[in-house]
Amino acid sequence: MDTKRHELNIQLAQMLKGGVIMDVTNVEQAKIAEEAGAVAVMALERVPADIRKDGGVARMSDPAMIADIKKAVSIPVMAKARIGHFVEAQILEALKIDYIDESEVLTPADEECHIDKTKFKIPFVCGARNLGEALRRIAEGAAMIRTKGEAGTGNVVEAVRHMRTMNREIRQLVEMPTEEVTGFAKTNGLPYELALKVKELGRLPVVNFAAGGIATPADAALMMQLGCDGIFVGSGVFKSSDPALRAKAIVKATAYFNDPKKVLEASMGLGEAMPGLEIAQIPPDQLLAGRGW
Amino acid sequence: MVKFKNMSLHLVKDTSAAIGVLDLQGGVYEHLDHLERLGITGSRVKEESDFADLSGLIIPGGESTCLARLLDNFGLKEVIKNRYQSGMKIWGTCAGAILLAKKVVNDEPCLGLIDIEIERNSFGSQLDSFTAEAIMPKVAAEPIPLTFIRAPKILRVGKNIEILLQMDDYIAAAENENILVTVFHPELTGCLALHRYFAQKCGINSTGSVSGSVDSRWQSHSWTRLARIV
Numbered sequence: 001m002d003t004k005r006h007e008l009n010i011q012l013a014q015m016l017k018g019g020v021i022m023d024v025t026n027v028e029q030a031k032i033a034e035e036a037g038a039v040a041v042m043a044l045e046r047v048p049a050d051i052r053k054d055g056g057v058a059r060m061s062d063p064a065m066i067a068d069i070k071k072a073v074s075i076p077v078m079a080k081a082r083i084g085h086f087v088e089a090q091i092l093e094a095l096k097i098d099y100i101d102e103s104e105v106l107t108p109a110d111e112e113c114h115i116d117k118t119k120f121k122i123p124f125v126c127g128a129r130n131l132g133e134a135l136r137r138i139a140e141g142a143a144m145i146r147t148k149g150e151a152g153t154g155n156v157v158e159a160v161r162h163m164r165t166m167n168r169e170i171r172q173l174v175e176m177p178t179e180e181v182t183g184f185a186k187t188n189g190l191p192y193e194l195a196l197k198v199k200e201l202g203r204l205p206v207v208n209f210a211a212g213g214i215a216t217p218a219d220a221a222l223m224m225q226l227g228c229d230g231i232f233v234g235s236g237v238f239k240s241s242d243p244a245l246r247a248k249a250i251v252k253a254t255a256y257f258n259d260p261k262k263v264l265e266a267s268m269g270l271g272e273a274m275p276g277l278e279i280a281q282i283p284p285d286q287l288l289a290g291r292g293w
Numbered sequence: 294m295v296k297f298k299n300m301s302l303h304l305v306k307d308t309s310a311a312i313g314v315l316d317l318q319g320g321v322y323e324h325l326d327h328l329e330r331l332g333i334t335g336s337r338v339k340e341e342s343d344f345a346d347l348s349g350l351i352i353p354g355g356e357s358t359c360l361a362r363l364l365d366n367f368g369l370k371e372v373i374k375n376r377y378q379s380g381m382k383i384w385g386t387c388a389g390a391i392l393l394a395k396k397v398v399n400d401e402p403c404l405g406l407i408d409i410e411i412e413r414n415s416f417g418s419q420l421d422s423f424t425a426e427a428i429m430p431k432v433a434a435e436p437i438p439l440t441f442i443r444a445p446k447i448l449r450v451g452k453n454i455e456i457l458l459q460m461d462d463y464i465a466a467a468e469n470e471n472i473l474v475t476v477f478h479p480e481l482t483g484c485l486a487l488h489r490y491f492a493q494k495c496g497i498n499s500t501g502s503v504s505g506s507v508d509s510r511w512q513s514h515s516w517t518r519l520a521r522i523v
Contacts, residue, residue, distance in 0.1 A: 004424060007513050008419075008423070008440070008442060009419065009468055010513065011478070011513070012419055012422065012443065013441065013479050014320055014323065014516065015319055015320055015354050015355055015356070015387075015388075015442060015443075016319075016355075016356070017318065017319060017320070017321070017322075017355075018317065018318040018319065018321070019318045019319075019355065019356060019359055020314075020359075034358055035358075036361075036362070037356075037358060037359040037361075037362035037363060038356075038359065039318065039355065039359050040356070041358040042349045043356070043363040056333050070418075073360070074413050074414045075359075076356075076419065076443065077418075093420070096417065096420050097418060098419040098443070099419065104444060106403050107486075120462065121420055122419065122420060123419060135492055145350065152418070166522075167522050167523070170522050170523055171522075171523045175521045175523075201518070201519075201521065201522050202517075202521035202522055202523040203520060203522040203523070204512050206445045227522045229520070248362070248366070249450075251359065251362065251363070252363070252366060255317045255339075255363050256320055257368075262367075269482060272297055281385070
């Protein structure tokens with residue numbers, strides 16, 4: 001891996017801190033997102049709520065559609081590749097977008113291996129439900145981590161679970177004597193060197209965003225107060241009744257997450273949020289967070 | 294709650310010698326880390342009252358459109374302009390430089406406080422982000438490491454603006470008496486020279502133990518110590 005390039009890639013994510021990254025499916029939505037103050041857009045053909053509804057195999061989006069969005073905005077453009085589908089990632093790198101999301105929202109292409117991200121110049125963000133999963137992705141070369149909340153549900157409960165789990169495991173690591181780290185790393189599937197790094201830093205060594213189920217300004221502020229560095233909003237913006245207004249409100253609430261008065265202002269009169277899904281009502285084989293490991 | 298709204302790095306009450314870092318979005322911790330290395334009181338600013346006694350303000354890198362919307366929405370544009378009129382110095386890095394420019398290619402200016410023309414994201418995609426090194430004689434004798442991330446280019450400066458660093462076909466750093474702009478990110482390297490230089494502009498002497506340009510103890514993850522979960 002080119003370490004200087006990798007450092008630059010981690011640093012781009014650092015510049016996104018405190019910001020909101022929004023899913024968009026066309027040029028018009030991309031412009032609305034940029035105008036509302038998104039720090040980046042995720043270009044994809046269908047938002048997760050529609051992917052969930054439509055079923056079937058979800059793949060990388062048409063590069064022509066991603067290229068159109070890239071032309072339309074000046075903020076960073078991200079796009080999704082299937083877990084383990086390194087050729088989709090090669091295509092997205094050749095397209096010169098800014099960041100690849102190796103995403104469980106798409107149907108996995110490989111149930112054993114994630115992409116060897118060290119072979120790429122382009123940065124990757126990957127989902128994680130706990131510290132072990134986050135550190136395995138970082139060991140594979142991910143430059144940014146996000147929670148793996150249940151996408152397309154408008155239900156933040158899984159993202160909260162992932163963040164609380166990660167924080168709990170980090171706390172345990174920080175407090176344990178060094179000789180216990182080996183066993184903890186073995187039990188929880190943590191790469192040992194990275195476990196020691198987390199113990200030293202008291203957090204992940206890269207930026208960690210919230211993703212999955214965030215639908216309101218309050219959801220965004222909740223994830224920020226739990227210690228996330230920024231927010232991904234998938235279906236939450238463009239499946240709501242007034243996307244431009246809601247997008248702006250989530251940007252405001254993310255910047256002022258610790259200020260209840262400002263989050264209150266941001267929450268007023270936004271119209272209907274996206275319809276939500278109770279996690280328990282989703283058949284287990286249709287849960288996305290369990291994809292990848 | 295794991296983050297605090299107004300973390301002050303030093304418990305010094307003399308805020309008139311403080312430099313604020315605009316804390317809306319972007320590389321806030323990275324600048325605070327550098328200020329602390331120089332023994333300078335740094336504070337996170339995002340409410341009108343936070344700006345009251347600052348000698349200087351750093352507008353960090355981030356996304357300029359996002360920062361501009363937030364400044365607009367919360368009335369901070371006027372606050373910054375007023376404080377500037379009464380003597381507060383300002384340094385914009387990357388997105389911060391865009392916000393300070395009088396002219397932005399294909400976009401409206403935001404604060405419009407320095408007569409430069411700047412083009413956003415002027416190099417291409419993240420694959421075109423790069424590092425370099427250059428000497429800025431007015432800032433330090435040693436070469437300065439430069440980190441460009443989806444950087445803008447300063448295309449032109451007005452009269453009374455001094456160019457501090459000219460690269461191939463663009464200007465990478467410039468200043469007048471009250472404002473400093475850099476399109477690169479000194480806060481993403483171990484280089485303290487620009488922070489020291491800006492502090493002097495603000496009438497603040499640094500007291501840290503690092504004498505040269507680069508703090509060899511700095512690491513790329515040094516910012517994380519200000520953003521611990523535990």
